[in-house]
Structure formats: structure tokens, C-alpha cells
Amino acid sequence: MSSNSVVIKIAQPYAVALLELAKTKKVTEKVSQDIQSIQSILLQSDKLKNFLANPLKTTEAKKEVIIATFGDQISENTLSFLMILVDRKRIAMLDSISSKYLELAYQMESxxxxxxxxxxALNSNQENLLTEKIKVMTDSKEVKLIVSVDPExxxxxxxxxxSKVIDxxxxxxxRQMASHLDVLVT
Structure with missing residues (x-):
């Protein structure tokens, strides 16, 4: 089993627990916003990610950094969840847990x-057309595009x-032509 699948297996129950807590307290939208904000900050700061993943840093130090970094930006529910992750030594998986949480929350919202x-880069008209096509293809009420530019x-x-990729x-x-040529040559 690859280390990535182990991380996903560990992240799943934490993401489910956070989603259940958010649904119970009727704060799913706020927690989702908090998680998106956390992901954005983690994406911008490798230093923070490395600090949280460092097993030599104490739980108190990690909690202080989390409070200083996220304290005034996220709800008390989300902050408490982060503290639980620190206590259970799972804070290094915050990125995976966040991604899994958002995936589950989005599924719940269709x-x-x-x-x-x-x-x-796509213009807004192209993004709107693509969104409508994807809605029809997936039979979804709502589609969120995450667009990145890859000149390669x-x-x-x-x-x-x-898991579906359309290229x-x-x-x-x-690549496809090259693979067909390989079949013809052999």
C-alpha cells in the first residue's frame, strides 16, 4: 500500500468527523470557508507546512502557531478541530484532511x-461555457472550476x-499518436 493511500485512509475519518460536527451544529458553509482559507494559507507557506509536520516541535508550539496564524480568521469549531489534530499527532495531514473534507462537503451539496x-488562461465566457458542459456531463447542480495554466x-x-480525465x-x-506508432512498429 502506498504512503499516499495510507494518508487518505487516515484522513477520511477525520474529514467525516468534521463534516458531521459541522452538519450537527449547522455551520457547514462556515467550516467549508474556513477549510478553504486554511488550504490557501498552506499552499502559500511551505514553512508553515514543514513546521506542522515536524515531529520535533512540541504540541504547545504547534498550537501557538495555529492560533497565531488562523485564530482570528476561522470559527471556534474549526480551531478546536485543528487542536484535536495537534493532540492526536495528525496535524501533518492537515492538507489531506482538508481536501477530503471539501470533497465530502461538495458531494453533500451536489x-x-x-x-x-x-x-x-480562460476568459469568463469560456469558463461559463465549460461549467455548463460539465453540469450536463456530470448531472450536477453546481460545478466549481479550479483552473491552472500549464504552458507545457x-x-x-x-x-x-x-478519477476521470478528459485530455x-x-x-x-x-502522446496518443506516439503510443499508436509504437503499436504499429512492434
Whole structure:
């Protein structure tokens, strides 16, 4: 079993527990906003991620940093959850737990997350058209696009929805042609 699948197995129950707490207290939307904010900060700060993952740092030091970093930006429920993660020595998995939580929360809301990689930035009209197409394809009420620009695609785009990948990029087409040529040569 790969270490990534172990992390996902450990992250799942924590994400479920946080979602259940949020539903019980009727603060799902606020907790989801908090988690998005936490993910954004973690994405911008490798130093913070490394600090939280460092087993040599004390739980008190980690709690102080969490309070200083997130204390005034997130709700008491989310902050308490982070403290539990520190106590249980799972704070290093915060990124995975956050991603799993958002995935579960979006499923609950019938929201589909589509990761789009494009060779150039999309304008709002293109994003709207893509959103409508994905709604039809997935039969979702709501679609959230996470767009990133990857110039190595040469042209076109890729869409990842869950485990399904749609590759319309020139790089993908070149790869496909190369694999067909390999079959013909052998």
C-alpha cells in the first residue's frame, strides 16, 4: 500500500468527523470557508507546512502557531478541530484532511469539482461555457472550476473530475499518436 493511500485512509475519518460536527451544529458553509482559507494559507507557506509536520516541535508550539496564524480568521469549531489534530499527532495531514473534507462537503451539496489545466488562461465566457458542459456531463447542480495554466500542454486543456480525465491538449494528442506508432512498429 502506498504512503499516499495510507494518508487518505487516515484522513477520511477525520474529514467525516468534521463534516458531521459541522452538519450537527449547522455551520457547514462556515467550516467549508474556513477549510478553504486554511488550504490557501498552506499552499502559500511551505514553512508553515514543514513546521506542522515536524515531529520535533512540541504540541504547545504547534498550537501557538495555529492560533497565531488562523485564530482570528476561522470559527471556534474549526480551531478546536485543528487542536484535536495537534493532540492526536495528525496535524501533518492537515492538507489531506482538508481536501477530503471539501470533497465530502461538495458531494453533500451536489457540487462537482473540476480541475482544469489549460495552455492559456480562460476568459469568463469560456469558463461559463465549460461549467455548463460539465453540469450536463456530470448531472450536477453546481460545478466549481479550479483552473491552472500549464504552458507545457502546448494547446487545448485537460479536465479532471474525480478519477476521470478528459485530455484535449495537443501534448495529450501527441502522446496518443506516439503510443499508436509504437503499436504499429512492434
Amino acid at each position: 457540487l462537482t469539482i473540476a480541475n482544469i489545466s489549460t495552455s492559456i 500542454l502546448i494547446g487545448g486543456f485537460t479536465i479532471q473530475i474525480g 484535449t491538449s495537443i501534448r495529450g494528442q501527441l
